[in-house]
Amino acid sequence: MKNVIVRLDNVSKKFDDKTIIKNVSLDIYEGEFITLLGPSGCGKTTILRMISGLERVTSGDVYIDGENVTNVEPTDRPVNTIFQNFALFPFMTVWDNVNFGLKMKKVPKEEAEKRIKKAIKLVKLEGFEHRYPPQLSGGQQQRVAIARGIVMNHKVLLLDESLCSLDLKLKREMQIELKKLQKQLGMTFIYVTHDQDEALTMSDRIAIINKGVIEQLDSPMAIYRHPKTTFVADFIGESNILNGTIGGVVGENAFLNILDNITLTIKNNHYKKDQILKVLFRPETFEIHNKEVKDSIPGLVKDYIYDGQFSKLEVLVGKKEPITLKVTITDADLCKKDDTVFLTVPEEKIVIIGEEYEEE
């Protein structure tokens, strides 16, 4: 059984009269890298701040390491935050920045020195101890902020959009380093971001947050392959979401009607006739044909963008209510703009949103 390190129990937060967080419950396990992912204004940072104590909950309880810390000041909570703009003390050297928390906790000087040296080594900032933050680059400042957090030896580190202000290349590097560091230290990282790539590459689990509630909490793969809601399907990756109806059920198979009069055969999963479903097609799951084949969707190539490795197409389908589908193919020679094409999707890659699935 995994050990719960942070628990949010039915937590709500109101600012003035606006409810920002609605009855969120969340268990975070020791040693995992969990990401709170959502669009800006969804409340993800507020959740993080409620864990650090910088924001008080309106109702509900917060537990850290088994202890109810709902009414504990941020000063006394055993977690540390890496802020979005790093929030380093500009008038202190790197060494003094990292030392600050230890000084406040009155850690003996000898032990403090050892811990600071270790932290600075971990984030590869040796030789920069006597510089001031404004003399450092964005990536180095980021490292100082991380060292300042991990030197406290707490079990949980909160990261608030910490890589946002870095340029793309540096961001990629830091993503890998952060993940390594987290494994090496065995700490729990709670990471807040609006960047889905970041979330997918770094996390053990992702909590998708929308309008103050958790829409789905799952592994990155499960979230991509089996989104529980249309919001999740739409937010993670590129998606085509169509309405479908079950036309009939025959034994193992069910017939799914989409668009005007196209019927796809899918595996029966306790469907009933006339049941309405949301169907997700990922752009890369389409196969493209020049002639009509079984269970294919005819369409017109409206736009064709060659992107080296992939070609991105916009295909207009449906007669009564035309819809543009996003299609990604690897073979650039299959079609061109204004061609009529036929799209198929392998049965196992058709995703019914919200459907229960078995762990892969």
Next chain:
Amino acid sequence: MNKNKLFRNLFIILVYIFLFLPIIILILYSFNDSKMNIIFTHFTLRWYQELIHNQELLNAFSNTLIIAITSTAISTVIGTISAVGLFKYKFPGKNLINGLIYIPIVIPEIVLGISLLSVYTLSKLELGIGTILLSHIAFSIPYVITSVRSTLNPMTSQIEEAAYDLGASKLKTFWYVTLPMIFPGVVSGAALAFTLSLDDVVISYFTAGPGSNTLPLKIYSMIKTGITPDVNALSSIILLITIVVLTVATIYQTKTIQKREMAK
């Protein structure tokens, strides 16, 4: 092109002559061996020696210094705390209070002087050094607040949060984190308060009592009987003090700004 340049330089020179000639003359005449401020005869330190024995003038000077130092200290503390409080906390009427801070700055000194005098008379306070001090504290606070406020920004609050997060209490955060960050504003606020107090005539005139002369008041009253050259000597000394205080403040500020600018 050349004509333009000539005109530009001439203009600058004239402005600087207009600004600094009176001061230079004052310094020169403090070393002038003649009772009249008209002709320069010989170099002498006589007036500086005489100044040491002019008890009345020295008394006024020490009053002025005591008032300036005390009012600067008190108004800097109150002003800094007010600025931080006004920045940090939300409360009803905050905007009104923020706006009202500028009133003592823009209000004519004479109005402020009269109103302070009437307050003191109504509350039966005995006029003297105490009332001058109170008045100086009152008119200095808005300057300190404005100066400190210019160093506070959203980043300040984030850095304070980082300090709480690392286990610093509110008091320790203020001492170790907030104060060092706003220190340039505190220093320039204090320097402003000090110089304003040092040469204030109007408000001191209204709120002074018998026997509580400050230097500016004393000199002002001497106009009727004629200003003696030892006043020139004293003025030169005050000028020196002011320049030293402001230079230190400016050097400190530019150093901090440079440190911060290096980030870009």
